[in-house]
Amino acid sequence: MKRLLTATLTSLCLVPLAQAEVTRVGFATEPYPPFATTDASGELHGWEVDITRAICEAAELECKLVTTSWDGLIPALTGGKIDFIAASLSITDKRRETIAFSDKYYQTPAALAGAKGVELEPTSEGLAGKRSACSPPPSTRPMPGAFPRGDPARVSDQDEANQDLFAGRLDATLADRLIIEQFLESKEGQLCCEMTGDVAHDPQTLGDGIGFGVRQDDDALRERLNEAIAEVRANGTYDEITARYFDFDIYGEPDT
Incomplete structure (x- = not known):
């Protein structure tokens, strides 16, 4: 019995801990200051980077930020290489033919x-x-x-x-x-x-502002992002991050 218990405990210790699912977020390789730029070490910085991280946290998503060329973002999304786009993507009817969008998260005047x-x-x-x-x-x-x-x-x-x-x-x-x-x-x-x-x-x-691009069949992720956008807007996180970069309201008029 003691040997059986020891073997059981040993086997449990060898089972890897469940890995949290990583959500891959696509940014454009091309710099777009002050929204998103990449430094010499490859680290992303900017308002859109900070706000996306805050929204991922509010949505309880473990997000990995990745970069690809601007023209390659939507193909990367539809092809399953990334899970959503955070690259100042305008919400348009033409793009809705291929992808879906979250609620807007900014709209500069x-x-x-x-x-x-x-x-x-x-x-x-x-x-x-x-x-x-x-x-x-x-x-x-x-x-x-x-x-x-x-x-x-x-x-x-x-x-x-x-x-x-x-x-x-x-x-x-x-x-x-x-x-x-x-x-x-x-x-x-x-x-x-x-x-x-x-x-x-x-x-x-x-237009309708800037939203996160998601796959058309990924309603669950879209809803999580929408709820997180509303949360960071309501709890002051959005305004705190925005004040580091802008001296005016970047969100635009509230949706009605």
């Missing part, structure tokens, strides 16, 4: 920039007859739908819009407020331009 001294209102009436442009940034939609009375110009990206504004070929450009602020802090931006105001929140104009 959009802002309008124009030449110094030129009065512009970030409304359709204020931009009537003005030559304006909006590139396809992460969380805003094309300007023609936002300001139908304006004179929209087609640009390939926000850098082109900024250069056209600096050169006087545009009267205004619409983009995420962070992008506008970065331009206005540049040498060219300081010389030519100023912010004329934030654009009123309107899902039809500005």
